[in-house]
Amino acid sequence: EAQVTQNPRYLITVTGKKLTVTCSQNMNHEYMSWYRQDPGLGLRQIYYSMNVEVTDKGDVPEGYKVSRKEKRNFPLILESPSPNQTSLYFCASSLSPFGNQPQHFGDGTRLSIL
Amino acid sequence: GESVGLHLPTLSVQEGDNSIINCAYSNSASDYFIWYKQESGKGPQFIIDIRSNMDKRQGQRVTVLLNKTVKHLSLQIAATQPGDSAVYFCAEKGGTYKYIFGTGTRLKVLA
Numbered sequence: 001e002a003q004v005t006q007n008p009r010y011l012i013t014v015t016g017k018k019l020t021v022t023c024s025q026n027m028n029h030e031y032m033s034w035y036r037q038d039p040g041l042g043l044r045q046i047y048y049s050m051n052v053e054v055t056d057k058g059d060v061p062e063g064y065k066v067s068r069k070e071k072r073n074f075p076l077i078l079e080s081p082s083p084n085q086t087s088l089y090f091c092a093s094s095l096s097p098f099g100n101q102p103q104h105f106g107d108g109t110r111l112s113i114l
Numbered sequence: 115g116e117s118v119g120l121h122l123p124t125l126s127v128q129e130g131d132n133s134i135i136n137c138a139y140s141n142s143a144s145d146y147f148i149w150y151k152q153e154s155g156k157g158p159q160f161i162i163d164i165r166s167n168m169d170k171r172q173g174q175r176v177t178v179l180l181n182k183t184v185k186h187l188s189l190q191i192a193a194t195q196p197g198d199s200a201v202y203f204c205a206e207k208g209g210t211y212k213y214i215f216g217t218g219t220r221l222k223v224l225a
Contacts, residue, residue, distance in 0.1 A: 043158075
């Protein structure tokens, strides 16, 4: 089944404790992206990747890092999480960054930073 | 999830009626538009898309209308069912690698 898989689905942690949210897609998609979703706001892009070893900042990259060493994986890293990073996070992928295709989303990761 | 929907406009429709959800998009240069459905506890799910060279596209029970003059997009759902209850939002893409997402509308289907 074609899917985007995120782990963990839920995490409660404390300020300053490094964490990684994994994202994996099995569709051989080139384009992958991370978003956060907060009440009253649309999905806001954190980082995106157009292919292996090609990443760039989205609208709200501060406090986050990403890597794209393999085509299927696009982990989101919070080196020193803070309470304002408490949010619902989504990973998404699409076939190509250049064409017009919809993005496929994972089921989300709810992070709570205390 | 539920917390995302706290500040959203809500459309309540009777089961079996047609629903129309509207979206104003921001960039007149956008040339691709998508509607997503988001159920509680799940990620956004693709419903239908449309390119800017079209003004209407139909799927199964859904129709998207695009009015580029006023930068307006609408999603029509025919014979709305309880399973259609969710948050719906539009997305636009134009000339870049970025998608811009709307904040969404909550659809409540009344039995």
